[in-house]
Amino acid sequence: MKLKIWTAALTTALAASQLLGCAGMSHADDAVVDNSHSSQALAALPRQTGPKKIVTIYEFRSSVPEVQAGGATDMFTTALIKSGAFAVAERSRLSQGVMAEKQLNGSGVATGSSASSKVAGADFIFEGTISEANQSGSQNGGGMSFGGLNLGGGNNKDSIGIDVRIIDASSGLVIDSVDVRKSVSSSQLSMSGLGSMIGSVAGHSVDANVNTGRRDGVDQATRACIETAVAELVKRYGAE
Numbered sequence: 001m002k003l004k005i006w007t008a009a010l011t012t013a014l015a016a017s018q019l020l021g022c023a024g025m026s027h028a029d030d031a032v033v034d035n036s037h038s039s040q041a042l043a044a045l046p047r048q049t050g051p052k053k054i055v056t057i058y059e060f061r062s063s064v065p066e067v068q069a070g071g072a073t074d075m076f077t078t079a080l081i082k083s084g085a086f087a088v089a090e091r092s093r094l095s096q097g098v099m100a101e102k103q104l105n106g107s108g109v110a111t112g113s114s115a116s117s118k119v120a121g122a123d124f125i126f127e128g129t130i131s132e133a134n135q136s137g138s139q140n141g142g143g144m145s146f147g148g149l150n151l152g153g154g155n156n157k158d159s160i161g162i163d164v165r166i167i168d169a170s171s172g173l174v175i176d177s178v179d180v181r182k183s184v185s186s187s188q189l190s191m192s193g194l195g196s197m198i199g200s201v202a203g204h205s206v207d208a209n210v211n212t213g214r215r216d217g218v219d220q221a222t223r224a225c226i227e228t229a230v231a232e233l234v235k236r237y238g239a240e
Contacts, residue, residue: 036220038227039082045234047084053237055080056089056122062130064160066218069130072162075223076128079230085238089120124237125167128229130222132161132181158184160218162225166237178232180225184218 057080060072073092080088090098098119106115161181165174 034223036224036227038224038231041231042079042082042227045083045085045231045238048086048238052085052087053123054089054120055086055124055126055237056091057126057128058091060128060130060162064130064132064218067130067160067222071219072128072130072222072226075226076126076230079223079227082227083230083234083238085234087120089122091122094119122169125169126233127165127167128226129163130160131163131179132159160184160221160225162222162229164229164233166233176236178229180229180232182221182225182228184221 057073057076060069060076062069062072070092077088077092080086101110102115104110105112159181161179164178166176166178167173168175
């Protein structure tokens with residue numbers, strides 16, 4: 001009878017560990033086009049016709065170690081383009097692309113007349129900051145012990161956010177701001193004393209521990225915040 005109880009407890013523990021591990025696994029390894037709710041919201045925005053306001057962003061700042069400023073800048077630029085509401089002027093890599101091409105043209109190496117043309121000036125400049133990572137904003141946990149087997153687990157809910165300032169390029173005045181927040185959840189299961197329980201049945205001294213966990217992608221949360229912020233910018237400044 002005791003062996004059956006131990007076996008049931010062991011089976012339950014291993015099943016819980018396997019379920020948590022599988023929860024963090026993708027159902028497919030193939031790359032897919034981003035189809036998140038925030039991305040769909042951008043795609044659903046009315047397409048602008050005629051001349052568009054010219055906007056640009058130089059670089060995001062990030063106080064969150066998991067989010068690189070350059071990556072956030074690229075995400076923001078991509079979101080602006082996906083919205084279809086603005087003409088986006090390159091600035092963060094201007095010297096690596098546009099200016100290098102103009103130099104080639106000016107030296108006669110490249111054809112065309114790009115060297116004599118000015119780059120487009122922006123109507124608005126966006127400044128972005130990854131400003132918040134509230135560690136363990138809410139958390140809960142628990143555990144149990146049975147026959148030498150100790151089970152424990154918990155959930156944490158952090159948050160990440162961005163702040164975007166809108167600057168009038170002609171005056172340099174900050175005329176507006178948008179801030180967006182999103183939670184980032186994580187869960188963990190730990191199991192110790194598994195070997196002791198098995199050993200007590202088998203008559204051998206063994207030990208084993210199992211730890212598994214899952215955390216939502218910080219990059220995905222960042223992109224969702226950025227796309228939501230851009231959707232709001234479109235509402236405020238996208239129309240002529």
